Amino acid sequence: MTQTYSRLVTTAAIAATLVAGLLIIAKLGAWFYTGSASMLASLTDSLLDISASLVNLMAIRYALVPADEDHRFGHGKAESLAGLAQSAFISGSAVFLIINGISRLLNTQVVERPQAGIWVMVFSLVLTLALISFQQYVIKRTQSVAIKADQLHYRSDILLNVAVLAAIVLSWLGWHWADGLFAVLIGGHILYGALKIGYDSAQMLLDRRLPDEEQKRIMECCLAVKGVRGLHDLRTRRSGPTRFIQLHLELDDQLPLVHAHRIADIAEQALRELFPDADIIIHMDPVSVVPFDKRLESE
DSSP: OHHHHHHHHHHHHHHHHHHHHHHHHHHHHHHHHHOOHHHHHHHHHHHHHHHHHHHHHHHHHHHTSOOOSSOTTOSTTHHHHHHHHHHHHHHHHHHHHHHHHHHHHHSOOOOSSHHHHHHHHHHHHHHHHHHHHHHHHHHHHHOOHHHHHHHHHHHHHHHHHHHHHHHHHHHHTTOTHHHHHHHHHHHHHHHHHHHHHHHHHHHHHTTOOOOHHHHHHHHHHHHTSTTOOEEEEEEEEEETTEEEEEEEEEEOTTOOHHHHHHHHHHHHHHHHHHSTTOEEEEEEEEGGGSOHHHHHHTO
16 A cells, blocks of 8 residues: 555656646746736746645655654655645745736736737646646545645646636737736635645644544444444544554453453454554553543544
8 A cells, every 4th residue: 555655646746747847838938929917927836836846746755754763653744844835835926926917907018929828728728637637546545635735736727727818818809907817816816725735734734633534434443343342532643644543442341351452453453454554553441440421432
């Protein structure tokens, strides 16, 4: 599973970097030809994309380094740090675009040779859609935070590219204010996405628990093991590809230690079938010593 995770997320990060590089070349040429503010916004976003994707690639490679003496829980949080870095990059770019768009609104200019811009944006749409489809496949297989963050701003690129295309067409038809207006709207949309990426990355660094659905699956899995009377003090978090699961199993008071240990092993194995790369710690408690309020927690 770890090898599959490594291969998929690394391939996705490299693909995103290559796509961003191709789009930069295409949009740079189109901006020179058209002088469009919205095209400049799209070019700036692509410059940001390649910077973020490079950060992503380096962070993913570091996050996949196995645990060592100084990092006993692994290096998975490097992915979340990459998400924060992307958030900072994207926020700065968005502010720049908004300022540039306002300036263009106050001083409208004619977009030159709009046909070049239209063809480049169609090319950008097709290439970005192909990348997003591949990223979605990788996310389904890995749940990588870094790839989710990368895909988020490439998804916003779809709207951005459509907006740029509309701005160029409207300007071509004589509505010259559309170029500046769409640049401002695009900047606002990018800023919103950046803040969301930053929030999600910060929550991961703060060890937010696993989603409710996964918590429920963990409880159901353990309670289904024969001999388990209940569980409490379930604690979970995630770091890169690794889920960390800690819990207390409630067992019969007079159960021999060797039998209690065997039940805990069965529960751990069942959890590993759900989450193959999980780091699992199970503590065993006699059911009679568990406080009443904690018993309610497992019901």
